Amino acid sequence: MSQEPQTEPSSQPSSAVQRARADLDAGREWKARERLVGHLAGEFDAEALELLGEVNYAMRDLPAAGAAWFGTARRGKDVDEAVEAWRERHGDHFAQMWSSLPRSVRERDGNKRVDALHRRAEQDRASATSGGSPRPPGAGQTGAGSAGSASSGDGGLDAATVIALALAVLFVACAVIGLVTLLGWLVPG
Incomplete structure (x- = not known):
């Protein structure tokens, strides 16, 4: 100053x-x-x-x-x-x-x-x-x-981050199941 x-x-x-x-x-x-x-x-x-x-x-x-x-x-x-x-x-x-x-x-x-x-x-x-x-x-x-920020500030995860990760895993699982189902319809077994 x-x-x-x-x-x-x-x-x-x-x-x-x-x-x-x-x-x-x-x-x-x-x-x-x-x-x-x-x-x-x-x-x-x-x-x-x-x-x-x-x-x-x-x-x-x-x-x-x-x-x-x-x-x-x-x-x-x-x-x-x-x-x-x-x-x-x-x-x-x-x-x-x-x-x-x-x-x-x-x-x-x-x-x-x-x-x-x-x-x-x-x-x-x-x-x-x-x-x-x-x-x-x-x-x-x-x-x-x-509340709702990406981390709690002490290096741990907060609830919003855990929920986001769970939704991402669920999305990937649904995409894999959908792809397998689609291939089952297209490729005769």
Whole structure:
């Protein structure tokens, strides 16, 4: 992470924020979001970050709003709701949460919450690299990492893999029986 001096936000909004507000006034929330995301990929802008959270919240993308607002000083019921949705989306997988933050937020030192998340993400990565598990198996996993994956993570097979193998064996057996039966009809015995 780069060590940049903390500067006070200017009283004049950036051109990206001004254009995003114009997009919002014109009813183009999606365009405002794209504009803000692109702007924040290149530089840290607290006002743009806060507006991005507002746009995502208005679009009912609570996890994205939570990721944006996590890097700001903004507080309130809407922020708590969005941050909780963001944490739920990632199942408290700290490395995923870290990577979902805008790049400019990840590259800027000085935000205690963001710095703490970075430390937890690094601990999870170090634990996973050393063969440990950052959390108990199945804890906080959602989607592809939950039940139904190809392996249980400890080298064993899970139920889905066993069922798939059984169906494959059954398919091959039926194909062989069908071929033998067909040959019996075609070749007089």
